[in-house]
Amino acid sequence: MAVILPFENPPESSIEPLVDLVAADMDRVNAAILARTGSEVTMIPEVAKHLINSGGKRLRPMLTLALARLSGYGGEGHVKLAAAVEFMHTATLLHDDVVDESELRRGRLAARMLWGNEASVLVGDFLLGQAFKMMVEVGSLKALEILSSAAAVIAEGEVMQLAAAKNTATTEDEYLAVIRAKTAELFAAACEVGPALSGREKAEQAACRSFGMNLGITFQLVDDVLDYGGTAQKLGKNIGDDFREGKITLPVVLAFRRGSEAEREFWRRALEDGASGDDDLEHAIGLMTKHRALEDTLRRAQHYGAIARDALALFPDSPMKTALIETVDFCIARTH
Secondary structure, eight states, X not given: OOOOOOOSSOOOOOSHHHHHHTHHHHHHHHHHHHHHTOOXXXXXXXXXXXXXXXXXXXXXXXXXXXXXXXXXXXXXXXXXXXXXXXXXXXXXXXXXXXXXXXXXXXXXXXXXHHHOHHHXXXXXXXXXXXXXXXXXXXXXXXXXXXXXXXXXXXHHHHHHHHHHTTOTTOOHHHHHHHHIIIIIHHHHHHHHHHHHHHTOOHHHHHHHHHHHHHHHHHHHHXXXXXXXXXXXXXXXXXXXXXXXXXXXXXXXXXXXXXXXHHHHHHHIIIIISOOOOTTHHHHHHHHHHHTTHHXXXXXXXXXXXXHHHHHGGGSOOXXXXXXXXXXXXXXXXXXX
16 A cells, blocks of 8 residues: 655656756766775675665765855865765665665665675775775865764764664654754765865855755655655665564654554554554554645655755855755655
8 A cells, every 4th residue: 555645736856957967076976986895805895886886866975066066166075075975875774774674775685685784784884984085085174074973973863763763652853853863964964065175154054054954854754755655666675664664754753643542552563562464554554644644744844845945045046056956846756
C-alpha cells in the first residue's frame, strides 16, 4: 500500500539547471573522487566504488560548488572540498547501513551485504581520512573548521538517533534535533565552505549556511514521507524500511500523538517491541493517512523549503541563484 500526496499545483521543478551550471567543476570532482579511492588494499576501492558508482545525484558536492560560485569564489579549492563533502556523505552511508542493518542502498545490495559490516565501517573510516586530507590540502583553516565540526555533529546525530530509536515518546522537537545533526548539518557545511573560502561577510556566510540547513531538513522530511508513500524502485530501498527498523520519523511522531490509546498501543507494539506482523505496515500507513501525518510532514517540508529560499535573498539575481531556488522546489516535489 502506498499513499501519494501531491501538492496543490506543484511547481515544475528540476535539478538540471544546477547540474548544467556546475557540470565542468563536477567532472573535476568526480576525477578527484576516483583518484582518492585508490589503495593497495584491494577491498578498499572495491567497497568505495560500489557505493560511489551506484548512482545518487551528488547533491551535496554540487551545492558546495554552486555556493562557492554564487559567492564569487575564483580559486580551485572548492573542487577538493566538494570531493571531501561527498566522501563524508559516503562514509556516513556505509556506517548507517551497518547500524540500521539495511539490505539495499540506492537500489543495489548495501556494501555490508557483500563485504560484511567490518569492511563497511573500516572503508567508511578510510573515506573520512581522505576527506580530511583534502581539506588540509586546500589550506583554509576556516573550511577545515566548518567541515570537521560538521563531522562531529553528524556523529552526535547518529548517536541521538540511536538513543531515540524505537522510542515512541520522541517529540517533534527532539526528532528535528536529530535530523538537523544527522542530515542537515552536512548540507549546511557544504553550502558554507565556499563563501568561507571567498572571504565573504559573516552575514552572507550565515545565509548560505541557513540555506543548506533548511534544505537538508526539507530533504529528510520528504524522505520520511517517501518511506511510506513512495515506491521501492524510485526510493532505492524497500518501502517501509523505516517502519521495519523501528525508526521514529516525523510521520510516526504525528500519528502517535494524534491517535487514540489503542492506536498508540499499536505503535508501541510494532516499533518498540518489534512485534510487527505482515499487515502492520499497511495499517501504519492507514493511521498516518487518517491523522494527516504524511500530508503535514510534507507541509513542514514546504515550510523549511521556504526558509531556504528566503536565505538567498541577500544575493543578487543570477542563473545560479535561480537554479538553487529551483533545487529547493525539486527536493520538495521529488519522487525518488
